Amino acid sequence: xxxxQSPQAVILREGEDAVINCSSSKALYSVHWxxxxxxxxxxxxxxxxxxxxxxxxxxxxxxxxxxxxxSSLYLTASQLSYSGTYFCGTHTGANNLFFGTxxxxxxxx
Amino acid sequence: xxxxxxxxxxxxxxxxxxxxxxxDPISEHNRLYWYRQTLGQGPEFLTYFQNEAQLEKSRLLSxxxxxxxxxxxxxxxxxxxxxxxxxxxxxCASSPRRIAGANEQFFGPxxxxxxx
Numbered sequence: 049x050x051x052x053q054s055p056q057a058v059i060l061r062e063g064e065d066a067v068i069n070c071s072s073s074k075a076l077y078s079v080h081w082x083x084x085x086x087x088x089x090x091x092x093x094x095x096x097x098x099x100x101x102x103x104x105x106x107x108x109x110x111x112x113x114x115x116x117x118x119s120s121l122y123l124t125a126s127q128l129s130y131s132g133t134y135f136c137g138t139h140t141g142a143n144n145l146f147f148g149t150x151x152x153x154x155x156x157x
Numbered sequence: 158x159x160x161x162x163x164x165x166x167x168x169x170x171x172x173x174x175x176x177x178x179x180x181d182p183i184s185e186h187n188r189l190y191w192y193r194q195t196l197g198q199g200p201e202f203l204t205y206f207q208n209e210a211q212l213e214k215s216r217l218l219s220x221x222x223x224x225x226x227x228x229x230x231x232x233x234x235x236x237x238x239x240x241x242x243x244x245x246x247x248x249c250a251s252s253p254r255r256i257a258g259a260n261e262q263f264f265g266p267x268x269x270x271x272x273x
Contacts, residue, residue, distance in 0.1 A: 050199075080261065089161075089248060089264035090200065135199045137262075143213050144190065145262065147199030 049074055051138045053148035060126045060155050068121040068151045070136030079112050079119040080137040080145060083130075090135060093121075126155045159183060161265035163249050169271045170239055177235045178268045182251030189232050190262060191224055192248040193217070200248055206232060207254075239272045246270075 051072040058066055070079060078097045082090035096112035096119060107124045123130055133152045137145035162181045170176050182189050187208050192200035203222070205213040208229035218224075221239075226232040236243055246267045252260035 082264075089266050092261045092263060095261055137199075143188075143205045143207075144202035144215070145200075146202070147192075149197070150199050 049138075049140065049146045051136055051146060051148040053134075053136060053151050055151060056149070057152040058154070060130075060153065062128060062155055062157055063125050066123045066126060066153060068123075068134050068136075068153070070119045070121070070138070070148055072117045072138045072140075072146075074117065074138070074140045076112075076114060076117050076119075076138050077141050078139040079110075080139065081110055081119075081121050082135045082137060082147075083132045084135065084150075085132040093134075123153070126153075128155050128157065131155045161249055161251050161263055163247075163265040163268050165268055166266060167269050167271075169273065171273050172241060173238055175235065175237045176239060176270065177233055178247055178249075178270075180232045180234070180249030180251075180265060182231070182249070183253075183263060184230075186251035186253050186263070187229065188252045188254060188260065189226055190250045190252070191232070191234050192250065194246045194248055194267070195244075203234075236270075239270075241272045244270055244272045 054069045081093040084090040110121045112119045133150040135147045135150045137147045164179045189206040191203040194200045204224045206226040221237045224234045248267045249265045250262040252262045
């Protein structure tokens with residue numbers, strides 16, 4: 049039930065944009081996005097609920113297509129602080145989340 | 158600091174020893190989760206509590222693992238007869254009770270276990 053994330057890694061220059069994708073083979077109730085910096089705990093970014101929606105958080109936004117069981121995270125005008133590993137967590141109706149293997153994002157000056 | 162706290166932050170033990178970790182969730186959160194994370198992987202769900210009731214356990218949780226949340230506040234995760242494959246970061250998260258599936262989980266700093 050682990051979702052698949054792509055790409056596995058991406059390197060950006062400051063100011064560039066990136067898209068991280070998350071797809072599941074199971075029907076999804078919600079998708080959660082987290083960012084984890086090396087040696088630290090995952091930090092919650094946003095939740096997208098069934099019903100298909102988009103959300104924005106500063107220059108980070110996300111969409112959720114429940115029919116395709118896919119979500120995408122959009123990072124625009126990237127900053128050095130965006131570096132880290134991004135995980136999507138999928139909720140299929142049980143109480144727990146299934147996390148993908150992550151996308152390592154590196155922003156360079 | 159009102160975030161999730163975990164203790165200890167690091168634990169080194171010898172194979173075959175028992176270890177116990179503690180998690181203190183955010184005070185008003187009634188849901189508590191334990192995850193395990195190995196290098197290069199996302200967190201893997203281990204178990205879930207709603208108040209003091211353990212409502213879900215992963216198949217990953219062998220009979221050497223046990224978790225409790227006796228008064229619906231802090232939780233402990235015990236691993237008996239540790240094996241080298243148990244080496245990992247053990248993360249605790251808590252969440253408030255809102256709409257099912259719509260509860261953000263707040264993670265603690267984790268306990269890094271190394272089994273020699």
